[in-house]
Amino acid sequence: MSTTTVQTSAQVAEETPVTSSPRRVRGRGERSPLATTVTHGILGVASIVAFFPVGWLIFLSLGPDKDDYLHPSGIWHKMTLDNYSFVLQHTGFWDWFRTTMIVVGGTTVIGLILAATTGYAVSRMRFPGYRKFMWLLLVTQMFPIAVLIVPMYQIMSQLGLIDSYLGLILVYCTTVVPYTAWLLKGYFDTIPFEIDEAGRVDGLSPFGTFGRLILPLAKPGLAVAAFYNFLTAFGEVAFASTFMLSDDKYTFAVGLQSFISEHDAQRNLMTATAVLIAIPVAVFFYLVQKNLVTGLTAGGTKG
Numbered sequence: 001m002s003t004t005t006v007q008t009s010a011q012v013a014e015e016t017p018v019t020s021s022p023r024r025v026r027g028r029g030e031r032s033p034l035a036t037t038v039t040h041g042i043l044g045v046a047s048i049v050a051f052f053p054v055g056w057l058i059f060l061s062l063g064p065d066k067d068d069y070l071h072p073s074g075i076w077h078k079m080t081l082d083n084y085s086f087v088l089q090h091t092g093f094w095d096w097f098r099t100t101m102i103v104v105g106g107t108t109v110i111g112l113i114l115a116a117t118t119g120y121a122v123s124r125m126r127f128p129g130y131r132k133f134m135w136l137l138l139v140t141q142m143f144p145i146a147v148l149i150v151p152m153y154q155i156m157s158q159l160g161l162i163d164s165y166l167g168l169i170l171v172y173c174t175t176v177v178p179y180t181a182w183l184l185k186g187y188f189d190t191i192p193f194e195i196d197e198a199g200r201v202d203g204l205s206p207f208g209t210f211g212r213l214i215l216p217l218a219k220p221g222l223a224v225a226a227f228y229n230f231l232t233a234f235g236e237v238a239f240a241s242t243f244m245l246s247d248d249k250y251t252f253a254v255g256l257q258s259f260i261s262e263h264d265a266q267r268n269l270m271t272a273t274a275v276l277i278a279i280p281v282a283v284f285f286y287l288v289q290k291n292l293v294t295g296l297t298a299g300g301t302k303g
Contacts, residue, residue, distance in 0.1 A: 054278075057271055057274055057275060058271075058275055059072070059075065060072065060075070060267070060268070060271045061083055061084070061268065061271035061272040061274070061275050062075060062079040062080060062081070062083070063075040063078070063079075063083075063268050064078055064080050064082055064083065064268065065268060066264075066265065066266045066267050066268045066269070067267075068267075068268060069267050069268075069271075083268050083269055083271070083272035084272050084275075084276065086269060086272075087269055087272050087273050087276065088276075091255075091258075091269070091273075092247060092248060092250065092255060092258070093255070093273065093276070095247075095248040095249070095250070096250050096251060096252050096254075096255035097252070099165070099244070099248075099249050099250060099251050100234065100251045100252045100280075101280070102165050103165055103168050103169055103172070103233055103240075103251060104230055104233045104234050106165065106166075106169040107169050107172040107173060107176065107229050107230075107232070107233035108226050108229040108230050108233070110169060110173055111172070111173045111176045111177050111180060111225075111229045112180070112222065112225055112226050112229060114173060114177045114181070115176070115177050115180035115181040115183070115184055115225055116184055116215070116218075116222065116225070117210075118137075118177070118181040118184075118185075119180075119181045119182070119183070119184030119185035119186075119187075119188055120184070120185075120188050120210055120214060122134055122181075122185050123185050123188035123189050124188070124193070124196060134181075134182065134185065137177075137178035137181055137182065138178065138182065140174075140178045141178055141179060145238045145239070146238075148174075149238065149239070149242055152171055152174070152239075153242060153243070156170075156171070156243060161243075162243060162245065163243065163244055163245040163246055163249060165249075167243055168239065168240060168243050168244060169233075171239050171243060172229075172232065172233045172236065172239065175232060175236075175239075176228065176229045176232050176233070179228065180225040180228055180229065183221065183224065183225055183228070184218070184221050184222070184225055187218055187220075187221030188214065188218065188221075191214060191217050191218065195209075195213050195214065195217070196209050196213070196214070198213075199212070199213050223288040226288065227284070227285070227288055230281075230284055231281070234251075234252070234253070234280075234281060235253055236251075236253060237253045237254060237257075240253055240254045241254045241257070252273075252277045255273070256270060256273060256274065256277075259273070
């Protein structure tokens with residue numbers, strides 16, 4: 001007669017080894033809490049360092065006296081917005097603003113059209129000498145501005161474009177188009193050629209393919225090129241001070257020089273104007289930032 005041994009639940013529990021909960025394994029690319037804290041700390045310090053010059057400029061613009069920058073601690077007790085009201089009401093700020101927006105807008109649009117069509121033509125078409133043409137564009141960037149001013153001034157003088165918006169826009173285009181054409185050519189190379197073939201199959205002309213199929217796909221690259229054109233024309237001084245002779249046709253960059261003379265410098269008004277000048281750039285950057293970030297990183301993610 002066999003005997004069956006019955007174990008109670010307590011006995012089973014005693015005999016079963018107790019195992020600890022499995023240790024969590026970090027996924028690939030996941031940082032530890034310490035690494036995350038250190039990274040955030042470094043980024044925070046870098047942000048403070050980057051913002052400090054801007055914050056300091058804003059702080060100095062609130063000082064009412066032109067020598068307050070020598071004793072910045074005294075600004076805390078006499079902060080005022082009088083510098084801004086004086087700049088807006090008693091200087092040529094609005095004339096500078098009008099000139100700057102016309103020149104910057106014209107340079108951005110015309111330069112973008114020329115660069116986009118040039119970059120697309122070199123990217124898609126194999127005409128005789130296309131490689132030499134692109135290298136020629138690159139060579140034009142090697143000449144310093146001081147060398148280019150004299151021949152450009154002679155050409156613009158013969159065309160009657162001195163002290164005109166169109167003349168300065170064309171001069172800026174000679175600076176921005178070669179670089180942005182190279183930039184957009186590289187971006188067009190990342191767009192599959194099959195899209196052009198599909199456009200031709202659907203009966204689109206080369207211009208129709210370019211305008212309806214390629215440009216929508218190239219928005220990030222166009223945003224980067226437009227931002228480069230905008231900043232180049234916005235902050236340039238040498239060409240603007242040479243080709244624009246009338247006081248009411250100064251750009252912002254040239255207008256700032258009016259606050260400095262041989263024996264005096266109104267730094268309180270200059271800093272207030274610099275803060276106001278930064279607003280259009282910040283607005284433009286806000287409008288294109290999404291496509292701008294994508295365009296700047298596209299070269300590393302496509303190919």
